[in-house]
Amino acid sequence: MPSYSAPVKDMQFVLHELLEVSKADIAGFEEMEAEFTEAVLEAAGKVSSDILAPLNKTGDAEGCVLENGTVRTPKGFDKAFAAMKEGGWTALDCDPEYGGQGMPYVLATAVGEMFVSANMAFNMYQGLTHGAYSAIHAHGTDAQKATYLPKMVTCDWTGTMNLTEPHCGTDLGLMRTKAEPQDDGSYLITGQKIFISAGEHDLAENIIHLVLAKAPGGGEGTKGISLFIVPKFEVNEDGTLGDRNAVSVGAIEEKMGIHGNATCVMNYDGAKGYLLGDLHKGMRAMFTMMNEARVGVGLQGYAVAEAAYQNAVIYAKDRLQGRAVTGVENPNGPADPLIVHPDIRRSLMDQKSFVEGARAFTFWGASLIDRAHKNHDAEAEGLISLMTPVIKGFLTDKGFETAVAAQQVYGGHGYIEEWGMSQFVRDARIAMIYEGANGVQALDLVGRKLAADGGKHVMAFFEMVKAECKAHEGDEAMAPFTEALKVASKQMQSAGMFFMQNGMKNPNAALSGSNDFMHLMGHVCLGLMWTRMAKAAHVALANGASDKAFYETKIATGRYYMARQLPACAMHLARIESGADPVMALAADQF
Incomplete structure (x- = not known):
């Protein structure tokens, strides 16, 4: 196990x-x-x-x-x-x-x-x-907070988010769930939602569903959507539970992974709901939850990879297979451990350098959220808004890739359920899909976030990278980091210039390169984190740190990322600059 x-x-x-x-x-x-x-x-x-x-x-x-x-x-x-x-x-x-x-x-x-x-x-x-x-x-409202939050903080009551319907996922403007206003100020919610994680379970005495629905007078598309609190059990004025609401589970989805979580089809048959936020402004309220969830899903991407990597390391050190090409390293055994082989080392270094860089990136993003919320800092809010699709999209793409790489270390045993590596791969896969599929994250990044506030936040990021490199000028030990980061940052800027020059006259030229840009920016972000971590490690060593091995390992891992992973930015730039023609060359009936 x-x-x-x-x-x-x-x-x-x-x-x-x-x-x-x-x-x-x-x-x-x-x-x-x-x-x-x-x-x-x-x-x-x-x-x-x-x-x-x-x-x-x-x-x-x-x-x-x-x-x-x-x-x-x-x-x-x-x-x-x-x-x-x-x-x-x-x-x-x-x-x-x-x-x-x-x-x-x-x-x-x-x-x-x-x-x-x-x-x-x-x-x-x-x-x-x-x-x-x-x-x-x-x-x-104050009353809603007093009613629901104390029980949700303790998880005596749990919560969900209900967006997706059988006929619409990302395109919520096609939503059919209706909210009918009642004389007492409540609404009757009718419709079906699918893919609702933790939609029903036996761990809490009540479940508070947040449900997107269309109320009369809202108009077409997403502008007409409102958000409603729909409890599984009604809550009496004294806080006790009342009657069961008209919400039920139609089925549990049979899915590839995360089997321990109930992914439900939820049926609302005139269930009583209460407006959350402003009428017809439900998307704004829902995105409070969605943005937090997207950072959390990015975390899931690398966190599952961390667990898979830990087990791959253990296996690589224990499993005896072949002999090292430079000479026997386990003379008392019939073979050397897997970890002596360069290709296994390459795989483990890919995994280690990604996970540690992703952790730093995500914690930094979380600190921006703290700064934005606690200090009411608009600059931090703008920067984390820019970073959110990268955290979600890049870290889950690479997290899944890392889990697969960890499974590969096991060879055939990685494909056998007994060893547990299959579960890491299956569980990691959903993170690329839910809370906005990664293609949508890339579109959001290129189509909205880069240009937000006149491009102010992406320009601030470029200045941040520039300042980091400049701070280490003349520091020979930092040169492998700063030189690689400078090149990658310039490649990201070149990609942005391509979008500016071509995107307006041909939007497909920008959107065809959106996934590549998300990955290019992800590598630059991790490159920035590794540069900062390397400097912190050098400082610790200069100050006589007792655990020299930890800091030396950190520096070596960072050098690996800069030398072996950051060059992918050149590939992503080349793909972006190829424009829309290769992507859009075939007519629909030619596929």
Whole structure:
């Protein structure tokens, strides 16, 4: 059975030596001393390895079962969920006014990585609740907040998001679910939603569905959509549960992975709902949850890859296959371990350099969210808005690729369920699809985010990269990082110029290159993170760090990424500059 060990030391390095969180001028960060965060992360790591990880494989094998309208989660999930609640893990960064602990989002992100690595399907029950909590917190009335948030913070009640319908996924303007206004100010919600993660289960006494629907007078397309709170059980004025609402599960989807999470078809048959936010402005309220979810899904991409990588390393060190080409390295055995072979080393270095770079990128993004929310910083808000499709799209594409690479280390055993590598691959695959498929993330990046506020935020990013390189001029040890980063940044700028020069007269010229641009920008972002991490490691070594091996390994891993991964930017630029013609050459009937 696969194992998992929380990478606390690396997380501490990112938090305190890269981001220097306790020194940041962000409200609440002054309490983020290394001793405090280490204690939190060690405790979360113990929950992950001792409680969640052992349920990952069994939950995958058992799946969820629909019985008489109720979904039964896999054996052990109920006790694990109770442990999460009792430990306060569901309330980590929630508002203290509603029972939360008020810790920074970046710390909750680090803890969330552990929980996903240990058991992605299980963590979705509380993860989706957090998104629903955030939407109500941002857009709900005082009465709605008082009614729902305290129970959602503790996960006594969980939450969902209901967007997709059988005939429409990304194109929500085609939505058919209706909201009929009632005299008491409520609405009756009628329609069917599909692919609803944690739509029904036996872990909580109530489920608070956030449902997009069309109310009268809203007009066509997405402009007519409103968002409604639709509880599974009505909530009485005194906070007790009332009658069962007219919402039911039609089926559980049989899917490729995340079997431990119930992905439901939800039927709303005149269910009572309550408007969340402004009428006909539901997309704005929903995107509060969607944007948080997209960063969380990006995290899922590399967090599952982290677990797969850990197990691939163990296997590569244990499995004896062939002899090293430079001479026998295991003279007392019939063969040398896999890890002596250069191609295995290449694969493991690809995995390691991606996961560690992705962690730094995601934690940095989480700190931008903290700065935007706690300091009301518009610049940070604009920058994380630009980065969100890259975090979601690039990290899940590469996360899946990394999980496959880890599986490949096992050879034929990687294809056998007993070893557990198949589950990592199957679970990682969904992250490329839900919360906006990665093609949509690329379109959002190129079609909207680059030009937002007159291109202000992407230009600020270029200046950030330029300043980072300039700060290390003359530092020979940093040259492998800064020189590679300069080249990659210029290639990203060239791609942006191509879009500006060709996109207006031929939009397909830009959109045909959108996926390549998302990956090009992702590599530049990880290149920036590796440059900063390398400098932090050099500083630690210069200051006489006791754990020299850790910092030397960090620098070597970063040099690998700059030498072996960042050159992909040239390929992506070449594809972008080929324009739309190769992509659009065939007529539909020629496929």
